[in-house]
Amino acid sequence: MQQACTTVLVPFVCSSTGCAQEKKVVKSKVGEEVSLPCCYKIPSSESLQNYRVYWQMNITDVVLAYSGGKKIDEHLRYVNRTKLDFENLTLWISGVEILDSGTYQCVVQSLQSSPDKPGSHFLCVELVTLFVTADFSKPSIEREVTASSCESTEMVVRCSSHGGFPKPKIYGVLNNVSVVLNTTWESESSLSPYNVTGTLWLNVTKDLNFTCFAEYDGFLRSTSLLLAKANDCIVSSALPSYNVITASSIIIITFLLAVILAAKYLPRHACSHCSKNQASAGEDAKEIMSTPHSCKVTCEMSTL
Structure with missing residues (x-):
């Protein structure tokens, strides 16, 4: 039993034996221009005026449509970004966006009647999946x-x-050994750019070389960083603290004051001591000199 394909929204290729589905995949990057192939090429003896061509996305949204050689529909999001090749009916999309990702259909109808096919009739339907990628930034590594x-x-x-x-996917390599990172992703929607962060806790006993990889749709970006072990066994050469400086200053000032006071009062004390010694010596001398005189008087009195 044959299956009739009567609507441009049905993703089938119809022939005398039935309807078959065929899908192609086209990949592109954000900002590039991409071409989506159709299933039919207009003979050189004919023109687009004899055909009706629909390019649709996800079956429901008409991206671009021509009938009888004239544009009859265009999606607002694709205005000034699409054009149709009038020979092979390829759809060109410029300034590709992530939101352009999806399944597209090229539906071709003939507007010419023939004895076996009166009126307009389907020629073919082409399914094309567009997959748009956006490059991630070079991974940034931070350590704490x-x-x-x-x-x-x-x-x-x-x-x-x-x-x-x-x-x-984000992962790491530590000295040529793969390590699993605790990964978190951020994105506003399934068709929005992603931010990704991988976290690793380490107990480093020696210097290690760490490489981080971000992998997406066959592309790979990486960054490396040397994780050096901190050497806390070296005696610190830091300057003394404020309290140490203050205490040292007080000791030095006290010592200087002691030296000044000693220099000022010791000579005076020494002179006073010398005067007392001189006075004592004078009295002793007088006493010695007076002793013979007393003896002389005593002797004379004894003679008498």
Whole structure:
């Protein structure tokens, strides 16, 4: 039993034996110009005036349509971005966006009657899937040291990339050994650019080479960073604290004051001591000199 294809919204290729479905895949990047092939080429002896051509997206939205050689419909989102090749009916889309991703249909009808096919009739339907990608930024690696000792350094390593499509895979390689990252994604919708971040907790006992990869639709971007172990065993050469400087200054000032006071009062005390010694010596001398005189008087009195 033959299946009749009577609507431009049905994704079938119809022939005398029935309807068959065929799908092609076209890939492009954001901002590029892409061509979507159709299933029919107009003979050189004819023109577009003899045909009706519909390019539709996701079956329901007409992107561009011609009938009898004239444009009869165009989607607002594709205005000034699409054009039709009048020979092979290829649809060209410029300034491709992520939202352009989806399944497109090229439906071709003949407007000419023939003895076996009176009136307009279907010629073919082509299904084309457009897949648009957007490049991710080069991964950025940041590390945060959470604890450190002579033996090891604990750190959190974060690798992030943004602005790409489709949803990426992010992973790391640590000294040529693959490691799994705790990954989070951010996107406004399923057809919006993604931001991705991978997190890794490490206890580093020696310097390590870390490489982060962002993979999406066969593309790969990477960045490397040396994770150096912190050396906290070296004696710190930092300047003394404010309290130490203050205490040292007080000690020095006190010492200088002591020296000044000693220099001022010690000579005076020494002179006073010398005067007392001189007075004592004078009295002793007088006493010695007076002793013979007394003896002389005593002796004379004894003689008498």
